Amino acid sequence: MRLPFRRPLSLLLLISLLPALSGCGAAAFEVVPTTRPTATAAPSETPSPTLDRSAVPTATLTPPPATGGPSPTPLFGQPMTLAASPTRALLNPNAPRIEFFTADGAAVAPGNIVTLYWSTRNASDAVIYQMDRGERSRLWNVPPDGSLPVQTRTSDRGVLDFVLSIGDGVQRVEQPLSIPLACPDVWFFNPAPSDCPTRPAEETFIIEQPFERGRMIYMQAVDRVYALFNDGFDPAWLVLDNRFDPAIHPESEPGFPVPPGYFQPTNELGFVWRGNDLVRNRLGLGAQPESRFNGLIQRAAARDGAETLYLSSAEGSVLRLLPGGDAWEIIALP
Structure with missing residues (x-):
């Protein structure tokens, strides 16, 4: 059985002997009592976090770079990208x-x-x-x-x-x-078209009359009647053979009454106008009396053979009729 006061008794005995021991030699040691050490609690281990295998990782959002200002220019210019050189095909030296x-x-x-x-x-x-x-x-x-x-x-x-x-x-x-091919002929009017006429200008007798929605023209050189419409429908113009014979056909037809201020076409123009419902309905009545004069006609051919016709008009202008009845227009004013 341990004695509870054994260690303090030994300490008192040692202190009482110090004066006697100090006289035994020149080198004496001073003994300084120290406080009895106390037990210090050791730090407890911090538990490490437990990995949750069911947890879903979350992405960290990185803000996009600002694009409001101009892009910086590289100090030494834009980097050069080398394009792949194409493979050159081998030529057959014996090929023609x-x-x-x-x-x-x-x-x-x-x-x-x-x-x-x-x-x-x-x-x-x-x-x-x-x-x-x-x-x-x-x-x-x-x-x-x-x-x-x-x-x-x-x-x-x-x-x-x-x-x-x-x-x-x-x-x-x-x-x-x-x-x-050099162009050997000149146009009979100005400004001249850029294409070349197929032949020199040809003089011919012409009858022309304006209508409510277009005009009619008879050209003696080709013995045909042209009906030019401006009603917006297709075709823009028609050409018809002249079948008028003054020996057997009347100059006009009394059965077609015409209101005051309008005119019934006669002779070559009237024969076509009265006998063709399409022409009559699209043109309407004559707006002015017919004009008879000597004029000029000339043509130009495209590479596909389609011809464009140019002809004099009664008021001194020049009319152009595009191939196939597509369109007609006034291109040279008097």
């Missing part, structure tokens, strides 16, 4: 090819001779075609190199189109050639 296909002049006058020149490689022969409205109309079998004189026609207008062809099948090679 055309070195050139040309003519002896930049333009030719209708009726003159134009000379074609060409040179090819790896071909034993060649063919030259002349095109007419997109179709191959004439052909010449020619050597792989040489020249060819071609006689043009006085009626040719616009351009002359040729095609040089060599090789066969998948190795066929063709090259087109277009030669402008």
Whole structure:
């Protein structure tokens, strides 16, 4: 059994002997009593968080960068992007090819001779075609190199189109050639159109009469009657053959009463107007009496062969009738 006062008794005994011990030597040690240490509570372990496997992670939102101001310019310019170079196709050195296909002049006058020149490689022969409205109309079998004189026609207008062809099948090679034709004729009015007339202007006797919704014109050179409408419907104009015979047809028809201020057409114009309901209904009544005069007509042909007609009008203007009855217009005022 432990004695509860044993350790304090030993301490008192030691203190009582200190004076005796201090006299035994020069080196004496001072003993300083210290406070009895007390027990310090050790820190308890902090439990670590437990991972929740069912928890759903949340995304952290990052604010977008501001775009209100101008984008900064790189100090050394924009970075260069190298484009991939295309793969060059290998050419067959033995395949036929055309070195050139040309003519002896930049333009030719209708009726003159134009000379074609060409040179090819790896071909034993060649063919030259002349095109007419997109179709191959004439052909010449020619050597792989040489020249060819071609006689043009006085009626040719616009351009002359040729095609040089060599090789066969998948190795066929063709090259087109277009030669402008000089315009030999002038227009009878100004400002002149940009296209070339098919022939010089032709003088002819003309009868013209205005109507409520258009006009009618008879041209003796072609012996036809033209009905020009301005009612907004199609076609914009019609052309009809003249069948009026003064020996058997009356000049006018009393059975068509006309209100005051209007006029019934007569002769060539009246025969068409009375006999064609479509023309009569679209034109209405004559707004003025007919005019008879000598005028001019002229034409221009497109590459597809469609013709545009130009003719003098009674008031001194020029009328243009586009192909197919599409439209008509006044293009030159007196």
